[in-house]
Amino acid sequence: MTDSFVNSAEASQMQVIERTLDNGLTVCLIPKADFQQTFAMFATKYGSIDNEFELDGKPVRVPDGIAHFLEHKMFEDDEQEVFSQFAEHGASVNAFTTFDETAYYFSGTSDLRENIDTLLNFVQKIYLTDENVEKEKGIIAQEIRMGDDNPDRRVFMDLLSAMYAAHPVRIDIAGSVESIYQIDRETLLKCYHTFYHPSNMMLVIAGGFDPLQVMAWVTENQARKHFPDPVEIKRIYPVEPKEPKTDASTTVLPVSLSRCLIGWKDTVDGLAKGELLRRELLTGLVLDALFGKTTAFYGELLRDGLIDKAFSWEYELTDQYGYTVVGGNAPRPAELVDRVKTHVRDAVNRGIADEDFERARKKAIGRFLMSLDQVSYVARSYLTYRLRDADFLQTIEVLQSLQLEDANKRLKEHLSEEQMVVSTVLPKTEAAS
Amino acid sequence: MTKFTTKRVGRVYVHFLPHTRFRTKDLTIRLHIPLKRENVTQMALLPYMWMNGTTSKPTTREIMMAADDLYGTVVRSSLGKRGEYHIMEVGANIPDVSALTEEPVVEKALALVCEILLNHGPNTAAFSEESVRQEVDLHRRRIEAARDDKMGYALQSCLAEVASGTASALPRLGYLEDLKSMNSKVLYEAYQSLFHSAEIHAYLVGPYADADALSERIVERLSPVLAGETAAKMRVEPLPTGQRQSFRNVTEHQDVAQAQLDLGYRTGVNFSSESYPSMLMMNGILGGFAHSKLFLNVREKHSLAYSVWSHFDAMTGSLAVMTGIEPKQYQKALDIIEEQVQAIQRGAITDDEMDFTFRGLQNQYTVLLDQPSSLTSWHYNGVLCGEHRDIEQLLQQLSCVTKDEVVAAASQLEPSTIYFLTGEEDAK
Numbered sequence: 001m002t003d004s005f006v007n008s009a010e011a012s013q014m015q016v017i018e019r020t021l022d023n024g025l026t027v028c029l030i031p032k033a034d035f036q037q038t039f040a041m042f043a044t045k046y047g048s049i050d051n052e053f054e055l056d057g058k059p060v061r062v063p064d065g066i067a068h069f070l071e072h073k074m075f076e077d078d079e080q081e082v083f084s085q086f087a088e089h090g091a092s093v094n095a096f097t098t099f100d101e102t103a104y105y106f107s108g109t110s111d112l113r114e115n116i117d118t119l120l121n122f123v124q125k126i127y128l129t130d131e132n133v134e135k136e137k138g139i140i141a142q143e144i145r146m147g148d149d150n151p152d153r154r155v156f157m158d159l160l161s162a163m164y165a166a167h168p169v170r171i172d173i174a175g176s177v178e179s180i181y182q183i184d185r186e187t188l189l190k191c192y193h194t195f196y197h198p199s200n201m202m203l204v205i206a207g208g209f210d211p212l213q214v215m216a217w218v219t220e221n222q223a224r225k226h227f228p229d230p231v232e233i234k235r236i237y238p239v240e241p242k243e244p245k246t247d248a249s250t251t252v253l254p255v256s257l258s259r260c261l262i263g264w265k266d267t268v269d270g271l272a273k274g275e276l277l278r279r280e281l282l283t284g285l286v287l288d289a290l291f292g293k294t295t296a297f298y299g300e301l302l303r304d305g306l307i308d309k310a311f312s313w314e315y316e317l318t319d320q321y322g323y324t325v326v327g328g329n330a331p332r333p334a335e336l337v338d339r340v341k342t343h344v345r346d347a348v349n350r351g352i353a354d355e356d357f358e359r360a361r362k363k364a365i366g367r368f369l370m371s372l373d374q375v376s377y378v379a380r381s382y383l384t385y386r387l388r389d390a391d392f393l394q395t396i397e398v399l400q401s402l403q404l405e406d407a408n409k410r411l412k413e414h415l416s417e418e419q420m421v422v423s424t425v426l427p428k429t430e431a432a433s
Numbered sequence: 434m435t436k437f438t439t440k441r442v443g444r445v446y447v448h449f450l451p452h453t454r455f456r457t458k459d460l461t462i463r464l465h466i467p468l469k470r471e472n473v474t475q476m477a478l479l480p481y482m483w484m485n486g487t488t489s490k491p492t493t494r495e496i497m498m499a500a501d502d503l504y505g506t507v508v509r510s511s512l513g514k515r516g517e518y519h520i521m522e523v524g525a526n527i528p529d530v531s532a533l534t535e536e537p538v539v540e541k542a543l544a545l546v547c548e549i550l551l552n553h554g555p556n557t558a559a560f561s562e563e564s565v566r567q568e569v570d571l572h573r574r575r576i577e578a579a580r581d582d583k584m585g586y587a588l589q590s591c592l593a594e595v596a597s598g599t600a601s602a603l604p605r606l607g608y609l610e611d612l613k614s615m616n617s618k619v620l621y622e623a624y625q626s627l628f629h630s631a632e633i634h635a636y637l638v639g640p641y642a643d644a645d646a647l648s649e650r651i652v653e654r655l656s657p658v659l660a661g662e663t664a665a666k667m668r669v670e671p672l673p674t675g676q677r678q679s680f681r682n683v684t685e686h687q688d689v690a691q692a693q694l695d696l697g698y699r700t701g702v703n704f705s706s707e708s709y710p711s712m713l714m715m716n717g718i719l720g721g722f723a724h725s726k727l728f729l730n731v732r733e734k735h736s737l738a739y740s741v742w743s744h745f746d747a748m749t750g751s752l753a754v755m756t757g758i759e760p761k762q763y764q765k766a767l768d769i770i771e772e773q774v775q776a777i778q779r780g781a782i783t784d785d786e787m788d789f790t791f792r793g794l795q796n797q798y799t800v801l802l803d804q805p806s807s808l809t810s811w812h813y814n815g816v817l818c819g820e821h822r823d824i825e826q827l828l829q830q831l832s833c834v835t836k837d838e839v840v841a842a843a844s845q846l847e848p849s850t851i852y853f854l855t856g857e858e859d860a861k
Contacts, residue, residue: 295494
């Protein structure tokens with residue numbers, strides 16, 4: 001066991017007690033005195049993009065959507081329903097799978113020890129039968145169909161498919177109805193044993209509790225279990241070209257409003273260790289200064305009926321992929337794209353105004369402080385960043401260190417037209433006319 | 434812990450709850466007026482119009498800049514519907530930056546929020562012809578876009594059928610067909626009439642050093658606008674029961690990959706009813722949780738759906754079961770759902786179901802204590818129903834609910850509507 005240490009991000013006045021246990025599990029505790037709720041999240045660094053890896057020196061390719069399928073199956077237990085085990089102690093449990101993580105979490109206000117034990121125990125035990133694997137396919141197929149009817153999800157996934165030529169971030173997290181029917185018990189077990197080793201996992205707990213006590217409970221729980229020695233996980237990712245696969249994608253759906261997303265593919269080669277949070281926050285300031293609700297550009301788009309108030313921007317970055325997405329509901333997508341292109345070109349030439357940059361920074365600081373009122377958000381963000389080797393609680397310090405010239409440099413290198421991709425969903429009626 | 438202090442002058446109420454645990458100061462002002470067919474659409478437009486500019490900040494951009502300058506204070510206006518009332522809201526989430534600056538951030542945010550609500554003249558900013566044109570166009574899209582969220586659309590359609598014949602059935606956003614008659618005059622008149630009749634409740638929750646003085650200032654700002662008229666007490670009643678004995682079938686066809694099957698009931702019980710705690714328990718056992726009968730039977734046992742829940746509306750007392758299924762599974766899903774309701778009605782309830790549901794609800798309500806906006810909404814439920822419930826007291830009542838009381842609550846379910854949204858080609 002490595003020594004625990006206290007990491008305190010001064011500006012956020014938050015404290016994290018972190019410890020790596022003998023079996024390799026990293027435990028992070030974020031006490032929030034006086035809060036009723038405790039939110040615990042147990043995650044593995046294993047998501048939908050991990051569909052190829054090396055096992056016993058040989059490459060294994062597994063069906064798309066398997067990480068998400070496994071997430072569903074972890075709730076299966078041969079003795080007592082997992083949901084009931086939490087319900088018995090008044091906690092609500094759920095899980096999600098993203099491109100690069102699978103996380104299980106509960107929120108509760110009592111019986112903390114029992115709930116922590118249940119969380120650790122159900123994720124660290126697998127119970128699969130051919131029958132219960134088959135049964136899940138119908139449920140997941142309905143989940144996928146639900147997504148098919150959702151134009152916002154479709155326009156986003158179409159954007160990533162157009163942007164990425166080979167990298168599995170282009171594939172829907174849940175896979176497809178076809179791919180999930182190829183999943184069997186044996187392959188699920190293979191993935192489970194590869195990626196659910198404690199050394200590839202992390203437990204983050206935030207809320208009103210005594211951290212020393214909780215650390216002792218977790219340590220005790222883990223000491224009772226035996227795991228094989230960790231093996232190095234070798235993930236296999238295809239070589240992804242720097243440029244987007246294609247510059248546009250259009251889908252026709254039975255919706256009443258068209259959607260349009262404009263994306264820029266980022267390069268992750270050369271992203272130095274520890275640089276992730278800085279790049280993410282800096283890009284956020286650039287995007288807010290360019291597309292935020294206080295920009296004249298946003299007002300003009302609204303006035304001209306090219307967007308509505310759901311227009312937004314987003315930036316996502318990992319060591320595998322990075323992209324900016326701007327857009328939303330768009331009655332005249334082609335016009336919107338032209339305007340965005342011109343706006344970015346002008347911004348690159350003129351540079352971001354100092355006052356716009358400062359306003360964006362001030363706003364980001366305030367929004368971060370308010371987010372600390374939500375223990376679920378704190379736990380989730382801390383965990384996701386930590387899995388990506390970044391410290392979420394350094395947000396204010398990093399924001400305060402950013403300079404306008406960094407922002408202008410970032411704007412130039414990231415929002416280039418060669419890296420731009422457009423995804424549109426058109427209503428059936430419009431496409432027919 | 435959840436005791437608000439209230440000041441009242443005429444139709445203006447200010448409720449405050451200083452709370453040192455939060456870093457967010459929540460300021461919310463809500464107005465409610467009865468829903469009426471003849472003005473539902475213009476009233477629905479108002480909160481959106483307000484953000485288009487005030488007398489001194491003539492564009493949305495200037496409003497948003499003022500908010501961003503206050504360390505990213507989130508100013509908002511929104512439109513809600515509870516039972517037969519329209520709820521207009523303006524508010525702000527203000528970060529507690531007292532450690533970073535001496536700037537009077539709260540005072541400025543309060544002034545901004547009041548300005549968004551109050552400072553509009555005819556033909557200026559929000560009510561200019563150009564602004565009206567833009568907002569009417571956005572509103573058309575807002576109404577149309579609501580159809581794209583199939584699950585939400587199906588639930589709203591089902592609940593409207595359940596409330597059919599009452600003001601609760603009127604759509605929150607109003608009607609597309611009304612939009613062509615909207616102009617600045619119509620909307621400005623609606624705005625003025627809002628102040629003549631609404632009841633207004635302001636909330637302050639969070640680390641306010643001077644909540645008392647601040648609430649005085651809110652009263653000062655709001656009272657002149659609302660003076661002179663006394664509105665009748667506006668209270669939400671549950672939808673009446675005793676009108677139906679069997680379901681009405683409503684089927685709608687749209688181009689969808691997944692069908693939505695929703696069952697709606699009236700219960701005659703709402704937030705102010707004595708049997709509210711037992712109805713909450715009943716709903717929890719039926720479909721409120723992942724241990725509930727619907728989840729275990731429709732999803733886990735028969736794999737018919739990914740999502741299956743029941744939802745109890747604390748204002749109208751309507752209860753809806755909602756699920757997304759394959760169209761051809763209509764009858765099977767319907768049979769299983771009805772079986773679960775009947776099981777509760779005949780008392781097939783285990784001790785575990787009682788215990789887990791109580792503990793689940795206990796968790797849900799205790800968590801509200803960690804959220805400033807939830808504390809506001811909770812108190813406002815009491816305002817709307819004329820009965821203030823304390824969260825701790827409700828938890829105590831829930832712990833005393835017996836199986837017989839759950840059976841009694843289930844026996845109050847009056848079948849109303851089976852709403853089925855399915856593909857254009859699908860036949861049951």
